[in-house]
Amino acid sequence: MVFHKCNCRIGPSVLASDMSCLASETQRVVDAGADYVHLDVMDGHFVPNITMGAPVIKCLRKHSKAFFDLHMMVSKPEQWVDDMADAGGDQFTFHLESTADPMALIRQIRAKNMKVGVAIKPNTPAESVEYLVPHVDMVLVMTVEPGFGGQKFMAHMMPKVEHLRTKFPEMDIEVDGGVGVGATIDACAKAGANMIVAGSSVYNAADPAAVIRQLRESVERYGNGKEPTA
Numbered sequence: 437m438v439f440h441k442c443n444c445r446i447g448p449s450v451l452a453s454d455m456s457c458l459a460s461e462t463q464r465v466v467d468a469g470a471d472y473v474h475l476d477v478m479d480g481h482f483v484p485n486i487t488m489g490a491p492v493i494k495c496l497r498k499h500s501k502a503f504f505d506l507h508m509m510v511s512k513p514e515q516w517v518d519d520m521a522d523a524g525g526d527q528f529t530f531h532l533e534s535t536a537d538p539m540a541l542i543r544q545i546r547a548k549n550m551k552v553g554v555a556i557k558p559n560t561p562a563e564s565v566e567y568l569v570p571h572v573d574m575v576l577v578m579t580v581e582p583g584f585g586g587q588k589f590m591a592h593m594m595p596k597v598e599h600l601r602t603k604f605p606e607m608d609i610e611v612d613g614g615v616g617v618g619a620t621i622d623a624c625a626k627a628g629a630n631m632i633v634a635g636s637s638v639y640n641a642a643d644p645a646a647v648i649r650q651l652r653e654s655v656e657r658y659g660n661g662k663e664p665t666a
């Protein structure tokens with residue numbers, strides 16, 4: 437177990453919601469205790485799927501004050517920084533694999549007053565992102581191949597989380613893909629993740645509030661420096 441003192445935050449991914457009712461579906465998870473909302477932006481090029489762009493996020497912003505974590509699965513993230521900031525994005529999480537000049541992109545995001553996240557795909561080693569840690573707010577370790585919700589959790593990504601947590605005890609580390617109540621969240625929590633994206637497990641649940649609570653309990657039990665009670 438790798439302990440840390442980072443705040444636990446749960447961010448449902450609206451990709452698993454009924455996206456024809458995005459405003460009410462966002463509100464539904466906020467009411468259920470979500471700390472932020474994870475919005476998956478896919479361009480059909482960086483990943484083989486298309487979801488939403490800045491116009492949709494701008495409309496959603498009119499209905500929600502939630503913190504919007506924009507997971508930018510796009511080939512040219514630089515192209516979308518201004519539009520996403522204008523649309524009301526709070527955090528711009530780009531993929532390390534998508535840009536030739538991460539530092540320039542980080543400066544561009546900061547200039548628009550957004551927080552910065554950097555994501556790594558399953559085949560990208562944790563070491564490759566270390567030099568960016570002092571310059572970003574969060575590292576996202578993908579626990580599925582980006583592109584689709586509802587995939588199987590990749591447990592073999594946990595050593596990457598553990599490696600980063602050991603080196604950076606105070607950094608926000610997010611996991612995304614296939615995370616739900618039970619073995620998957622427990623593995624993430626024990627490895628040291630403190631920001632938890634959960635799509636299907638929250639939106640498909642009969643009681644999303646109970647799921648969010650249990651995800652949080654796992655992080656607080658295993659990750660936040662407390663000994664397990666059972």
Ligand SMILES: O=C(CO)[C@@H](O)[C@H](O)COP(=O)(O)O
Nearest residue numbers: 582583585586613614635636
């Ligand atoms: O970025 C992605 C997929 O590319 C994720 O945000 C998924 O949307 C999470 O959904 P579940 O795996 O939890 O259903």
Ligand SMILES: [Fe+2]
Nearest residue numbers: 449476507612
């Ligand atoms: Fe995502």
